Amino acid sequence: MNARAVSVVALLVVVAVALFWMSRRSEPNSIPTSPTPKSAQPAVDPRTLPYFFSDITESSGLAAFTQVNGTPEKRWVVDSFGAGVALFDANNDGELDAYLSNGSMLEGVVPGKEPRDALFLNDGGARFHDATAAAGLGDAHWTCGVRTVDLDGDGDVEMYLTNYGPDVLYDNLGGARFADVTAQAGLGDPRWSTGAAFLDFDHDGDLDLFVANYLEFDEPRMLKERPRGTMHGHSQTLKSGQELADVTVMKGPMGLDPAPSIFYLNEDGRFRDASVEVGIDKLTRFGFQVLTFDPDLDGWLDVLVVNDVVEDSLWHNEQGKRFKEAALNLGMAVRQDGVPQGGMGGALGDYDGDGVIDLWVSNYVEDYSTLFRGKKGGFFDDVTNKVGLRRDTWSMVGWGCGLVDFDSDGDVELFEINGHVYPQVDLLDLGTSYKQSNQLWEWRDGRYVTPAGGGGAAFTLPRAGRSSALGDVDSDGDVDLLVGNLDAPPTLLRNDSRNGHWLKVLVVGSGKNRDAIGARLLLSVGAKRHLRLIGTGGGFLGSNEPREHFGLGTATQAETLEVTWPDGRKESFGPLDADKLYTIQDAGRGGQARVGESPIGRR
Amino acid sequence: MPTARLSILIVLPLALGCDGGGATPEQQTAGSLVPAPPAPAKPGPEAQAAYDRARSIYQAGDGPAALVEARRAVELAPGWLEARMQLGKLALTLSSVNFGTATREQTLFRESIAQFEAAHRFAPLDVEVSYWWGHAFFSNKQYAEAIPHFEHALGLDPQHKLAQKELALAQVAEGNSAQAKVALQRARELLPKDDEVLFQLGLQLKDEDELDGAIALFQEAVRLNPAHAGPRTQLVALYQRLGREADAQKAAEDLARSKEFAKRLSQATKRAEQNPRDPAALAEVGALYLELDMLDAGRSWVERALRLDPQGAEARRLQQMIQMRVEQAEQEKQLKQLKEQVLIAPAGADAQEGKH
Numbered sequence: 004m005n006a007r008a009v010s011v012v013a014l015l016v017v018v019a020v021a022l023f024w025m026s027r028r029s030e031p032n033s034i035p036t037s038p039t040p041k042s043a044q045p046a047v048d049p050r051t052l053p054y055f056f057s058d059i060t061e062s063s064g065l066a067a068f069t070q071v072n073g074t075p076e077k078r079w080v081v082d083s084f085g086a087g088v089a090l091f092d093a094n095n096d097g098e099l100d101a102y103l104s105n106g107s108m109l110e111g112v113v114p115g116k117e118p119r120d121a122l123f124l125n126d127g128g129a130r131f132h133d134a135t136a137a138a139g140l141g142d143a144h145w146t147c148g149v150r151t152v153d154l155d156g157d158g159d160v161e162m163y164l165t166n167y168g169p170d171v172l173y174d175n176l177g178g179a180r181f182a183d184v185t186a187q188a189g190l191g192d193p194r195w196s197t198g199a200a201f202l203d204f205d206h207d208g209d210l211d212l213f214v215a216n217y218l219e220f221d222e223p224r225m226l227k228e229r230p231r232g233t234m235h236g237h238s239q240t241l242k243s244g245q246e247l248a249d250v251t252v253m254k255g256p257m258g259l260d261p262a263p264s265i266f267y268l269n270e271d272g273r274f275r276d277a278s279v280e281v282g283i284d285k286l287t288r289f290g291f292q293v294l295t296f297d298p299d300l301d302g303w304l305d306v307l308v309v310n311d312v313v314e315d316s317l318w319h320n321e322q323g324k325r326f327k328e329a330a331l332n333l334g335m336a337v338r339q340d341g342v343p344q345g346g347m348g349g350a351l352g353d354y355d356g357d358g359v360i361d362l363w364v365s366n367y368v369e370d371y372s373t374l375f376r377g378k379k380g381g382f383f384d385d386v387t388n389k390v391g392l393r394r395d396t397w398s399m400v401g402w403g404c405g406l407v408d409f410d411s412d413g414d415v416e417l418f419e420i421n422g423h424v425y426p427q428v429d430l431l432d433l434g435t436s437y438k439q440s441n442q443l444w445e446w447r448d449g450r451y452v453t454p455a456g457g458g459g460a461a462f463t464l465p466r467a468g469r470s471s472a473l474g475d476v477d478s479d480g481d482v483d484l485l486v487g488n489l490d491a492p493p494t495l496l497r498n499d500s501r502n503g504h505w506l507k508v509l510v511v512g513s514g515k516n517r518d519a520i521g522a523r524l525l526l527s528v529g530a531k532r533h534l535r536l537i538g539t540g541g542g543f544l545g546s547n548e549p550r551e552h553f554g555l556g557t558a559t560q561a562e563t564l565e566v567t568w569p570d571g572r573k574e575s576f577g578p579l580d581a582d583k584l585y586t587i588q589d590a591g592r593g594g595q596a597r598v599g600e601s602p603i604g605r606r
Numbered sequence: 607m608p609t610a611r612l613s614i615l616i617v618l619p620l621a622l623g624c625d626g627g628g629a630t631p632e633q634q635t636a637g638s639l640v641p642a643p644p645a646p647a648k649p650g651p652e653a654q655a656a657y658d659r660a661r662s663i664y665q666a667g668d669g670p671a672a673l674v675e676a677r678r679a680v681e682l683a684p685g686w687l688e689a690r691m692q693l694g695k696l697a698l699t700l701s702s703v704n705f706g707t708a709t710r711e712q713t714l715f716r717e718s719i720a721q722f723e724a725a726h727r728f729a730p731l732d733v734e735v736s737y738w739w740g741h742a743f744f745s746n747k748q749y750a751e752a753i754p755h756f757e758h759a760l761g762l763d764p765q766h767k768l769a770q771k772e773l774a775l776a777q778v779a780e781g782n783s784a785q786a787k788v789a790l791q792r793a794r795e796l797l798p799k800d801d802e803v804l805f806q807l808g809l810q811l812k813d814e815d816e817l818d819g820a821i822a823l824f825q826e827a828v829r830l831n832p833a834h835a836g837p838r839t840q841l842v843a844l845y846q847r848l849g850r851e852a853d854a855q856k857a858a859e860d861l862a863r864s865k866e867f868a869k870r871l872s873q874a875t876k877r878a879e880q881n882p883r884d885p886a887a888l889a890e891v892g893a894l895y896l897e898l899d900m901l902d903a904g905r906s907w908v909e910r911a912l913r914l915d916p917q918g919a920e921a922r923r924l925q926q927m928i929q930m931r932v933e934q935a936e937q938e939k940q941l942k943q944l945k946e947q948v949l950i951a952p953a954g955a956d957a958q959e960g961k962h
Contacts, residue, residue, distance in 0.1 A: 252706070331861075332854055334843035339809060341835025341861075369707040382847050389813070391781045397747055425706070432712045433705055434746075450781065 049499060053454045054409055054416075054443060056484065056496040058461035063476075063495045064123065064131040065101060065485075071118035072106035072489045076426055079109055079225055080218070080255030081167050081195070083424040084347075084402070086487030087148035089546035090474030091160050093138070094179035097606035098125035099474045099548050100134075101485060102162060103493055104146035109226065117143040120164070124179060127605050129477040129497060139181045144168045148470070148544030150199040154210055155272065156515035165196035165214065165544070189274045194262055195220055198293035200540045202304040202520055203569060204281075205323035209269040209515040213306045213318075215290025216262035218255060225254070250427045256312050261287040264308060266326070282325045288313050292349045294539050295520065296360060298333065299381030302571050304521045307335075309346035309364055335362060335375045339385035344370050348471075350541030352406025353377075353534040354415045354446060358525070360536060365401025365419050365543065368435055372396040372404070372419060374451075391450040392417075395442060398435045400424060403471025403543040407482050411503040411554030413531055414446040418458075420468035420486050420543070438465035441486070462496055474548030478604030480505045480582060482552050487545065504555040504581035507603060510537055510566060513591040518549060521569035526553050527562045527577075550603075555581050566596070653683035660692065667883050669700045680721070687728050691738065694721030698742050710746050718742050733762040737769045740776075749776035767796045771803060778806055786810065801831035808837060817844055828860075832898050833868045835861065870894060878907070885911040889921040901928055901935075 049055040060066045073082025085106045093100040105118040112118065119141040123131035135141045145167035154161040159175035169191040173181040185191040194216045201210040266281050267274035278284040289311035295304045303320035307330075310316060314337055317330035330336035337343045345367025354361050359377040366372045371393040375383035387393050396419065403420035410416070421439035429437050440463040444451035457463045470487030476495065477483065481502050486494040506526070512519030520538030527533075535551045555561060563577035568589055574596050579585060588597040649657065656679035664672035676693040683689055694717075701714035722739035729735050740755030756773035759766050774789035787810050793803045808823030821844055824837035838861040845854035871894045878887040888911035895904035905928050911921040 331839065331842050331858060332846040334847075337835075337839055339836065339840070340805070341837075341839035367707070369709050378847070380847065382843060384812070388779055388781045389783060393779055393781070394747070394749065428705065431705065433703075433709050434712045 049459060052456040052459055054500040055459040056462040057499050058494060059129060059497045060492055060495045063129050065495050066492045067133060068103050068121050069492050070105055070488060070490060073108055075490065077253050077424065080253050081109060081220060083253060084469055085147045086469040086489050087146060087544035088470045088472045088485050088487040088493055089149045089151050090472040090476065090485055090548045091151040091546060093122060093160060094124060095159065097604050098127055098478065099476050100124045101131060102149050104149050104164065107145040119143050120146050125476060134179055138179050140173065142171050144171065147197050148199065149546055151546040152201045152210065153517040156517040158517065163199050165199050167195045169193045170196055192265055197291050197544060200293040200295045200306065202295040203516050204320060210520065211269045212267040212274060213293055214265045215293050215308050216264055217289055218262050219260040250430055252425045252427050256289045261289045263287045264290050283318060286316065286328060288316060291347050292543055294349050294351060294541060296351055296536055296539050297521065298360060298377060307349065309349040311345050311347065314343045315346050333382050335383035338373055344373060347402045348404045348543030350405040351536055351539045352415055354406055356532060358532055358534055360534065363404055363406055363417055365404040368398060368400045368423060372401045391452065392444065395453065399439050402469045403486065403545060405471065405473055405541050407473055408552065408554035409482055409498055410500040411481060411505040413528065413554045413556040417444045417451055418442060420471045422467040422469060422489065436465065438467055440465050441468060466491065466494065469543060470545040471542045472545040472547055475603060480603060503557060504559055506553045506555060506561055506579055506581055507550045507584040508564065509550045509584065509586045511586060511588045512569060513589040516569060519569060519589065523567040524551055525565040528555050528558050550584065649683040649686045649689065653679045653686060653689065656682060657689050664696065672696060673700060685728060687725055690721045690725040691735065694718045694725065694738060697721065698745065715746055731762060733759050733766055736762065737766060740769065741772060744772050744776055749779040752776045765796065770796050771800060774803065775806065799830055801827040801834050805834065805837045808840065817848060820844065831900065833864055833871055835865060835868065838864055883914060885915040885918045885921060889918065889924060892924050896924060896927060901931055904928055
């Protein structure tokens with residue numbers, strides 16, 4: 004081909020692209036399929052970055068899985084979130100495995116081609132294979148979230164799936180085989196559930212269950228309505244002349260009715276809906292993430308529900324008899340100026356090392372994600388402005404989130420998984436986009452700041468991110484991150500940051516609360532105190548691994564580890580050498596816990 | 607997901623329709639201390655005509671068409687400061703849109719910024735230019751960018767109330783605690799009846815564990831603006847923290863009631879904004895402010911309704927009520943002063959008697 008011909012072809016290509024683009028622009032609802040990433044970080048030498056994550060999705064084998072979540076244009080609210088992911092040891096081999104939830108299509112799918120959840124077993128070194136069929140898994144419901152827990156105290160990890168449709172409980176039979184025991188357990192509520200958490204509400208030794216529901220979705224009516232044109236709450240003609248009303252977006256949550264949460268009491272392995280008797284049935288909110296902790300240290304685990312659109316809820320446990328909503332009185336229902344936020348995810352941790360648990364809540368766009376500093380007595384102050392997080396989070400829709408020491412230096416970083424709910428936002432110039440970068444902040448001189456490179460190009464590549472799960476998938480001692488994305492494979496981000504020394508602790512409870520949900524760990528390293536809570540359930544619709552990670556920085560030893568068991572007993576251990584996994588087995592009242600140390604990884 | 611915004615900002619009718627709103631009579635600049643900016647370039651007749659058309663079209667309710675004329679005026683007279691300022695303000699006003707939540711269309715926003723920047727080149731010593739440049743960034747939540755412009759404006763006119771207030775709020779939003787405190791204290795001197803300034807000062811005190819002082823400021827903010835959810839929310843948690851459970855309970859109930867009211871006010875304001883030529887819609891907002899005893903805010907909505915329909919019965923009734931309330935407040939104030947004098951006098955007399 005000569006130069007002239009090349010020029011002609013090039014010109015034709017340019018014209019064709021322009022015409023195509025113009026035709027797309029003329030259709031108000033056409034969504035750019037691959038919007039230009041607006042905030043991807045330029046490629047940099049990872050060795051120069053304090054935090055660096057490598058995308059190992061392909062090499063790990065997890066790229067074989069693609070999440071399906073309704074229509075590409077997100078015609079219904081049910082299309083707009085899900086993709087719950089979990090990291091846990093499904094087969095007790097010492098390696099973290101991955102559970103990846105899948106959605107569906109409201110208008111139906113081809114029989115036999117239903118999108119199904121998947122279990123990927125870790126063969127070591129973060130190389131996974133699909134073990135769904137052999138494990139007896141592959142739920143075809145529209146799964147939003149997954150909560151892992153050893154429910155029967157047998158040492159194997161069960162899974163509770165929150166679905167748009169009946170929830171599912173899988174019993175782990177051992178050897179990476181699971182059985183659907185939903186009916187036997189008295190579970191399977193058909194409402195649209197999102198977050199779930201297990202806790203021993205009444206101190207009877209077994210684990211009860213709190214499930215948040217999102218909203219009442221009248222599917223036949225919604226399918227019939229088929230949103231067209233002006234949507235509730237979104238009607239707006241741009242004063243510049245552009246017709247925003249022509250941009251069709253889904254209806255909800257505003258304009259639809261919120262749903263009440265459900266609380267189940269565990270009665271010898273069978274769950275009974277006790278929502279009315281514990282007093283949570285009357286309050287309907289758009290519930291998302293559920294966290295359990297004891298902010299006022301009264302010995303009873305409370306339940307925090309991060310709600311979309313309206314106030315967050317803090318269900319204070321009234322000594323195992325009732326729940327009493329107390330979020331407003333404790334200062335964490337709304338942001339500091341009294342405005343309710345569009346809450347999505349939530350996570351707990353002690354960011355400032357004062358020994359009091361703090362709360363990090365990811366929120367909707369045109370608002371900030373909120374850092375609540377815990378105060379003694381169970382109170383909270385919104386310190387988002389003060390620590391410098393307002394601006395960074397304003398244009399983002401945050402979902403998965405967490406407080407974690409990624410570089411093991413002893414300070415706690417924050418992260419947030421982002422993605423807008425409306426693909427249509429890319430048709431407008433609102434300073435935000437459908438696919439958004441994940442964000443990372445490090446604690447420096449009393450403020451949270453974005454580190455150089457923001458965690459690296461793989462971390463910040465814009466995606467429609469939703470769920471998150473933290474865990475050490477390659478058994479190298481640091482914390483990696485699994486992200487559930489909508490309509491795409493998950494992203495497995497291997498933590499290749501420069502690392503200090505570390506220490507991991509797995510606490511094993513006695514009785515049926517084998518996960519020791521409600522235990523507190525306080526590790527002393529020099530002048531620093533590191534607080535961790537067990538089984539709180541941070542993130543968004545996912546499950547983090549149960550081993551707690553502590554960064555020690557340059558220290559090679561921690562002086563003491565104080566464990567407060569769920570029943571309030573305290574035991575201290577130490578000194579503990581760095582770079583090891585410690586398993587601490589509760590011996591129950593009157594006994595003395597056993598401490599074992601081992602390398603991380605395959606047993 | 608879209609968040610219901612139930613808190614109410616005091617949204618006042620716009621004088622020209624594009625002045626950003628929010629300026630109560632008290633908040634307006636108390637007179638410039640600096641020399642007047644250089645005289646603007648004289649517009650030609652065509653530019654003047656376009657400018658006038660922009661004003662009248664906007665006042666008739668057609669923002670996009672007004673924008674076209676305002677742009678034309680600037681195009682015809684690029685050195686005309688007033689035209690640039692009005693185009694900047696108009697673009698800023700029109701950039702405000704709702705896409706699930708209140709947000710800004712960035713193309714128009716950038717146009718607005720470009721106009722203020724150009725205006726600043728022509729008139730670097732014009733305090734209003736600097737204020738508006740900062741205000742535009744402030745309204746787009748770009749607080750760090752807004753701060754130097756407010757500082758510049760205050761360098762030119764230290765009495766500029768809105769610049770001082772927004773500087774303080776920008777410092778708060780940026781987490782610059784020390785600067786925020788200084789700026790808030792100065793804003794309080796300039797705007798002693800501004801509920802937001804008092805609320806933010808209360809938050810500063812709370813952060814310093816000066817809880818009694820914080821409570822007093824929150825109570826005062828609530829008194830000034832009963833629809834402000836911020837101080838009410840803070841009072842609930844603070845009372846609870848101090849073990850004053852009955853007070854916490856009452857504050858929570860008050861908050862719930864105020865939220866209901868705020869919802870009504872929000873809906874009425876939205877109706878008025880969507881129907882800026884409907885005197886009944888404007889008067890309805892005025893009536894709600896009157897219910898809150900926020901007379902300045904109520905009056906400006908009612909006056910706006912009366913400009914559209916001078917004979918409107920409801921607006922006239924509200925105007926009379928406001929006048930009555932103002933007179934009543936003045937009488938109460940005088941009575942209070944009289945009582946204080948009376949109280950002081952006997953004490954003085956006793957002292958005198960004792961001396962003797």
